Amino acid sequence: MAKLAEYERYMKYLCEALGHQDRHVGFSDYSRGLMLPIERKSVEPLAAHIDPGHVSAKHQSLHHLVADSEWSDVAVLGRVRDWVMAKLGRKSQFYWIVDDTGFPKKGTHSVGVARQYCGQLGKQDNCQVAVSLSLASERGSVPIDWRLYLPEVWAKDQRRRKKAGVPKEVKFQTKPQIALEQIGAAQAAGVAVGIVLADAGYGNETAWREALDEMGLEYCVGVQSVTTVWAAGTGPVAPKAKNKIGRPQTRWQRVADTTPLSVKGLAKTLTPQQWRTVQWREGTNEKLSSRFAAVRVRAAHRDEEGLRAPRAEQGLLIEWPVDQAEPTKYWLATLPADTPLVDLVKTAKMRWRIERDYQELKQEFGLSHYEGRGWRGFHHHATLCIAAYGFLLADRLKHRGFKKNSTRSKTATLPQDYTPRGSPTQATSRARFHRDVALSAGVRDRQPTRSMSILQRRE
Template identity: 65%
Template sequence: MGNLAEFDRYIEYLCVALDHVDRNVGLQDYCRGLMLPIQRKSVEPLAAHTDPLHVAAKHQSLHHFVAKAGWSDSAVMSRVRDWVVPHLGLDSGCYWIIDDTGFPKKGTHSVGVARQYCGQLGKQDNCQVAVSLSLASVQGSIPVAYQLYLPKDWASDPVRKKKAGVPDGMTFATKPEIALAQMREALASGVPMGVVLADAGYGDETAFRDGITELGMLYAVGIRPGTTVWAPGTAPLPPKAWSGRGIRPTKLRREPGHQPVTVKALAMDLPQQVYRTVTWREGSNTELSSRFAAVRVRPAHRDYLGTQMRPEEWLLIEWPEGEAEPVKYFLSTGPSDATLEQLVFVTKMRWRIERDYQELKQEFGLAHYEGRGWRGFHHHATLCIAAYAFLVAMRLSQSNSKKNRAQPETPSLPKDYVPRGSRTSAAPRG
């Protein structure tokens, strides 16, 4: 294939992060296998298709590389990021997208597995969940940080953690806390600042939004309908006047008849003429558009415990034509003179992470890892992202390419090959 030489150069670039030369072949074969057009991309099928004549030996080698070898995920991810970033065109707009993704799992032994919300299934179920930070532009996007969420039951069980190889000192952290840690590490490593985008699972956390502001970045994040704000033109009352006796009052106040409102109540009370149809991008078959309104508000979460009013922010409301009520709400610290079209465009940039996860799972086997340990879970994800990143870079450097031009052909399997775990009488795979 025409781009094999470029792929080899890319792999050599990543191998610098492995520290040991004897690991280079493992990275090369694993990434090459992930790019093959095969249905299942766990260790055994990768071994069978990258070295059909020595499946058992290759399986043992790849399993050790992904599940046991002590190379650094962050070091490889840094090389991946540095390879792709020059192609993203971040000068025209940089976005940091926070999200998580779930992997349905059976049993209780896989690291981090618990009954929790799984986005892939759209309900509570037995699954693993990982939090990611992606770097995006109008041209493309790529995950640059990825970490398994460890539920409280796991984080407080030293026996299970040790058996699964969870690093020493790993304690419970909420998903927003994990995301903030990822952002701090990204800034420390020199990643360009961008506007932070996240759904309501993150944006509804006041501490998460405050953390972004403390890092010096703007945000446009989803919130839930019950989030409270001070309507335009209103604010918490100042502290009570000091009587001259006792401690001087310093806390902001609320009183009957002077209270914050939910964003849903505020949206329903707005005149219908403030809602306008905005188109933000072209979809696969038609332009994507909806009705929006934007007003300046002050977030009200527990401000009665504070001494200073929160600054005004944008409340962006999406109310599609024909719906009985608004469907989405966002808070944004974008400039006060931002237009409605700008607010909508920036907020809707979060769609890129959905496409990334779709391709990572469907084309690169992100959900196919069958091991149970912490190291293997993260190593497999890092290698999936590394393989996907090469495709992203190729697409961006060849703007007319929408296919994986660098996808290698699948080697033929021996006629007597039988997948591990199959009956010996099973038909061989071609």
């Protein structure tokens, strides 16, 4: 009963951001349904298990809440963030983790669906992609911003935009541009500052890294093996002194016959003494460890065109497992030069938390189960999933050490005469509700996780 009372306090706190009082019951019911141990968590199954005696009415109510109701996702996620942040530890080292996740889809009508890279499938395919920013510490993590990536073909298609309810102010932006807006919004909201972590899909862009520098943020981001850098003691040279004839040079230039190295090429010049085996955390069966090296470098992207000032030195972290023929991962980091190698490795590897979050959100909270096609419904459903996840994460952090399956509730019993809408024995029209087939969540290079605790229901 204590958990139920805490849930009611949590819901009351979140619902203050919804506006109208008549949204509160539906929001609480939808969130509670997402925590039930049922296989499918789209609107109709949620309605059937939340209120088995009045499925049709509850279905209509929940559908209106998630697909049509005009409440703010930003305001609700801000309250989820504040609730969880207190449990993460205000004196902790925080991290801001940028990532994106895909949702395989069939057809072309669901908002933002296009043929693009889908991490869940590990290839190009028809899918939706959302960009997220998560707040993390050593204790846990939770998404605090979530936005659908709208491909350019969608952004320019006024007919499809109108049908899917895409707001007029939403323009085409690349994923890194969306991530920068999310980071800027977190700064403006006064979120505890964290080290920015991201994979090479974001870290490869020199302009993106430089934007983080301008924001005054430290980062540790992945880069590809072809990224070029200057090793310590090398790089562009200062402008020459003014000559009597001609215009004076103002830009730093590369010296003739000198070129930067790719990070892969630089890794192969390091001596055996520069490599160390580092353990960074406990895995499922054993401690995770690998071989790493860290050196100071300067980014060399397009500096052959001249620079007004030399780029600052930063750290290059390289992972080269002993059983591999070449290095496997690279990171550029702006952490202090005296940061110990083990701390640098732990920071780079902290990004695994968002992989775990996506796994639990999809598999246990139905993040990939939404069957609507509209912009508002896509974001509302994700916000509700994150709200449910945030409550159970905060409860888990509050009660460290308890068995996570000990409070799993039983699924509500359905009426004997209940049949799903659209089945052969029930000729209910499906015209009002659009449905896509949402594939079950897969795992993309993620650590297996145990189930989270599920909220007890009042009898």
